[in-house]
Amino acid sequence: xxxxxxxxxxxxxxxxxxxxxxxxxxxxxxxxxxxxxxxxxxxxxxxxxxxxxxxxxxxxxxxxxxxxxxxxxxxxxxxxxxxxxxxxxxxxxxxxxxx
Amino acid sequence: xxxxxxxxxxxxxxxxxxxxxxxxxxxxxxxxxxxxxxxxxxxxxxxxxxxxxxxxxxxxxxxxxxxxxxxxxxxxxxxxxxxxxxxxxxxxxxxxxxxxxxxxxxxxxxxxxxxxxxxxxxx
Numbered sequence: 001x002x003x004x005x006x007x008x009x010x011x012x013x014x015x016x017x018x019x020x021x022x023x024x025x026x027x028x029x030x031x032x033x034x035x036x037x038x039x040x041x042x043x044x045x046x047x048x049x050x051x052x053x054x055x056x057x058x059x060x061x062x063x064x065x066x067x068x069x070x071x072x073x074x075x076x077x078x079x080x081x082x083x084x085x086x087x088x089x090x091x092x093x094x095x096x097x098x099x
Numbered sequence: 100x101x102x103x104x105x106x107x108x109x110x111x112x113x114x115x116x117x118x119x120x121x122x123x124x125x126x127x128x129x130x131x132x133x134x135x136x137x138x139x140x141x142x143x144x145x146x147x148x149x150x151x152x153x154x155x156x157x158x159x160x161x162x163x164x165x166x167x168x169x170x171x172x173x174x175x176x177x178x179x180x181x182x183x184x185x186x187x188x189x190x191x192x193x194x195x196x197x198x199x200x201x202x203x204x205x206x207x208x209x210x211x212x213x214x215x216x217x218x219x220x221x222x
Contacts, residue, residue, distance in 0.1 A: 018119075047113050047120075047149065050167075054119030054126050067124050069166040072156055 018052035105157030
């Protein structure tokens with residue numbers, strides 16, 4: 001079972017990888033979803049953004065058995081809020097399994 | 100009373116190379132993902148599902164804490180599309196007494212979707 005910091009680092013690494021940006025570029029600057037689309041060479045619109053989130057979610061499920069639903073958030077949302085939603089979902093499941 | 104109107108246009112070619120969105124449980128429910136896979140045109144079906152949710156998002160005001168899987172696309176016996184809501188989104192829609200109507204068109208490599216949210220249940 002991953003602890004909170006390991007989980008956070010894993011999500012940050014996977015999402016950045018799928019966005020073709022460095023974790024610091026995305027999470028260090030706490031970019032909005034719109035800014036991530038603009039900066040990423042791989043992304044042109046919300047389809048690409050959702051694909052990157054979906055791949056991150058799928059990796060969590062395949063490698064750690066954690067299912068994370070994607071939150072419905074506007075493009076002016078900072079990435080820290082998405083990360084928080086991912087972590088809450090993941091931690092709820094981990095706690096459920098441990099109980 | 101009209102609450103909101105949302106429109107979305109989705110090019111099929113943008114979805115061709117994707118893999119992540121096909122997996123159930125993240126953006127689409129298991130039932131949606133299975134229906135896309137079994138349909139005669141899986142990419143068109145996936146595009147309709149994606150476009151429907153985007154149009155719904157545009158038709159709704161900001162609602163805290165709902166997930167894309169809370170808006171599940173279904174078709175009735177006449178193949179007319181509609182949403183089944185779950186979780187936070189369902190509670191919100193029921194509390195407000197709001198209904199969503201959905202129209203989907205496919206043409207020339209695109210899917211166009213319109214969603215109207217109103218207080219009228221309609222037919």
